[in-house]
Amino acid sequence: MRDRGLDVLLVTDPANIYYLSGYDAYSFYVPQILAVTHDRDQPVWIGREQDLTCARETTWLDREHVLLYSDDYVDSELHPMEFVVDRLDEWELADGTIGVELDADYYTARAHQAFTAALPTGAAVEDATKLVNYCRMVKSEAEIEYHQRAAAISERAMEVGIETIGPGVRKCDAAAAVHEALYSGADGTGGDYPAIVPLMPAGEGTGSPHLTWTDEEYEAGEPVILELAGVVNRYHSPLTRTMFLGEPPAEAERAAAVIIDGLEAALDAVEPGVTAESVERAWREEIAGTTVEKESRIGYSTGIGYPPSWVEGSVSIRPGDETELRPNMVFHMIPGVWFDDYGIEISESFRVTEDGAEVLADVPRELIVKE
Numbered sequence: 001m002r003d004r005g006l007d008v009l010l011v012t013d014p015a016n017i018y019y020l021s022g023y024d025a026y027s028f029y030v031p032q033i034l035a036v037t038h039d040r041d042q043p044v045w046i047g048r049e050q051d052l053t054c055a056r057e058t059t060w061l062d063r064e065h066v067l068l069y070s071d072d073y074v075d076s077e078l079h080p081m082e083f084v085v086d087r088l089d090e091w092e093l094a095d096g097t098i099g100v101e102l103d104a105d106y107y108t109a110r111a112h113q114a115f116t117a118a119l120p121t122g123a124a125v126e127d128a129t130k131l132v133n134y135c136r137m138v139k140s141e142a143e144i145e146y147h148q149r150a151a152a153i154s155e156r157a158m159e160v161g162i163e164t165i166g167p168g169v170r171k172c173d174a175a176a177a178v179h180e181a182l183y184s185g186a187d188g189t190g191g192d193y194p195a196i197v198p199l200m201p202a203g204e205g206t207g208s209p210h211l212t213w214t215d216e217e218y219e220a221g222e223p224v225i226l227e228l229a230g231v232v233n234r235y236h237s238p239l240t241r242t243m244f245l246g247e248p249p250a251e252a253e254r255a256a257a258v259i260i261d262g263l264e265a266a267l268d269a270v271e272p273g274v275t276a277e278s279v280e281r282a283w284r285e286e287i288a289g290t291t292v293e294k295e296s297r298i299g300y301s302t303g304i305g306y307p308p309s310w311v312e313g314s315v316s317i318r319p320g321d322e323t324e325l326r327p328n329m330v331f332h333m334i335p336g337v338w339f340d341d342y343g344i345e346i347s348e349s350f351r352v353t354e355d356g357a358e359v360l361a362d363v364p365r366e367l368i369v370k371e
Contacts, residue, residue, distance in 0.1 A: 001036065001131070007096030008088065009036040009128055011043075012111075013104040013313075014306040016132040018234055021045055021061055025054035028106050028306060031073075031080040037093065040065070046084055048074060079114035086118075095120045099128030105308060133314045137301055139328045144351060146235035147303075147330050151349060151360035153191045153230025154239040157181035158363050161198075161228070166370060167220040167245055171213040175200055178228060185230075192231040195305035199227040206242070206343040209336055221246040223342045227334075229310055236302055236310040238332040239361050240347035243368035255292055255337065256344050256367035262286040263335055263346060263365070266298065266317070270350065270357035276321040283335060292337050299333035302349065325352045330360075 001009055011034040017023050020043055021034055032047040042065045045055055049068040055061065069083040088094040100115070101107055116125060139147070160181040164174045178198050185191040201211035203222040218224065227240040242256065262283040269282035283298050299317035302310055310332075315323045317333060334347035346365060350357040 001038070001099065004099065004126065004128065004131065005097055006099040006126060006128065007038070008091075008093045009099040009131065010034070010084065010101070011036065011132060012101050012107040013132070014106065015234070015304040015312075016101070016104075016136070017045070018304055018306070019132060019136055022059045023047075023055060024058045024234065025051060027051045027054060031106070031111060033080070033084055035084070035087070037091065044087075046080070046087065048080075079111065081111050081115035082118045085115065089120075095122035097124045097126060099126050099131060101129045101132075102127045103129040130314060133312055136303055136312060137314050137329050138326050139303065139330055139351075141328075143235060143303065144328055144330070146232045147237050147349070147351065147360060149187070149189045150191075150230040150232040150235055151237035151239070152186040153182060153189065153232070154228060154237045154349075155230075155361045155363055156186040157191075157198075157228050157230060158226065158239055158241060158361075161200075161226045162241070162243060162368060162370070165218060165224055165226070165243065165245070167218050169218050170215055171200065171202060171218060172215045174218070175213045178226070182228065182230060189232055192234065194229045194231050194236065195307050195310040196229065199225065201225050201343070204341055207338045207340060209338060209343065209345070218245055223248070223252070223344075225343060225345050227345060227347070229305075231305070234304045234306070236305045237349045237360050238302060238310060238334070238347065239349060239363065240334055240336070240345040241363065241368055242344045242346060243370055245370050247371075248367060248369060251291070252342060252344065253367060254290075255339075256346065258287050258290045258292045259335055259337060259344055259346055260365055262292070263333060263348065266333060266335070267348065267350060267357045267359065270325060270352060272325055272327055272352060272354060274325055276315050276317045276323050276325065277319050279325070280317045280319060280321075294335055294337055298335040299331050302330055302332045327352055327354055 014028040035044040164177040229236040229238040265286035266283040297318035301312040301315040336345035
């Protein structure tokens with residue numbers, strides 16, 4: 001904040017609020033704000049009156065650092081950001097330089113309009129969208145443990161999905177089995193709800209990256225993609241595999257082999273000090289001259305996640321991202337490729353260590369064939 005010249009930072013991304021305060025409740029559908037200032041040793045959580053007990057249950061904040069707006073502000077002409085401006089005015093910060101997360105999913109256009117309209121003339125508003133996200137990139141040992149425990153849940157849920165999916169099985173029933181595995185957990189650790197529901201396209205739908213499921217039955221011969229994430233204390237370890245319910249076409253087997261080779265080359269390129277774009281370059285060089293092409297990023301940093309995404313919103317493994325990798329950064333590398341008739345996704349979550357990439361889950365890295 002000092003480097004950016006900010007007098008106060010207003011955090012609205014639920015993941016960033018959780019990171020800074022511990023607040024964890026499914027209440028982000030109404031405005032909730034965490035105000036960080038230079039003169040307080042705790043941030044101030046501002047939320048709906050009925051969520052006071054959620055703040056008491058989950059945060060480390062003293063009661064005087066929890067401020068509540070009344071229900072009159074919910075779904076009405078009033079807006080909670082007007083309440084926030086009143087508090088800034090009391091703190092003599094309303095006419096300062098204020099950082100806000102302009103691209104946060106739950107900071108709406110109306111919220112920003114209400115906020116700026118209520119501010120005094122001398123106020124300056126700066127976009128601080130990724131300020132906390134970049135602070136989150138390097139994980140503590142406790143955070144790494146959460147990722148590892150989440151990866152064990154991912155392994156179990158993937159095993160259940162592979163066992164359950166097959167010709168004649170309803171896709172919604174397979175989704176139910178995967179969800180049960182994600183929530184029941186693994187190795188004595190229970191799971192939490194993921195920021196993204198399991199993505200489970202089948203058939204030609206695998207040519208689209210973000211489809212879920214229907215109540216139709218799987219058919220013999222079709223491909224199926226399963227992308228999921230185990231979650232522990234909101235830390236995600238995403239994992240993806242592709243299977244064919246029968247003998248896959250030769251071109252699909254060749255494409256899968258190329259994708260696996262490229263994924264492994266990129267993982268081999270990971271070490272402290274290299275840039276995110278150099279890791280992507282290793283993938284690009286490995287797949288050069290094959291039928292596989294991919295212009296979008298092949299990975300991104302991950303960690304705490306709330307709907308609608310488990311993406312951390314900081315580093316991307318793609319050309320142009322010159323961020324240097326550091327130990328205890330965590331990424332989801334997902335070089336998914338989508339063709340007209342089918343798609344193939346084989347991904348790994350990994351931790352950057354002093355010795356390179358430590359893959360978090362232990363699931364065979366292959367195109368899965370179920371006869």
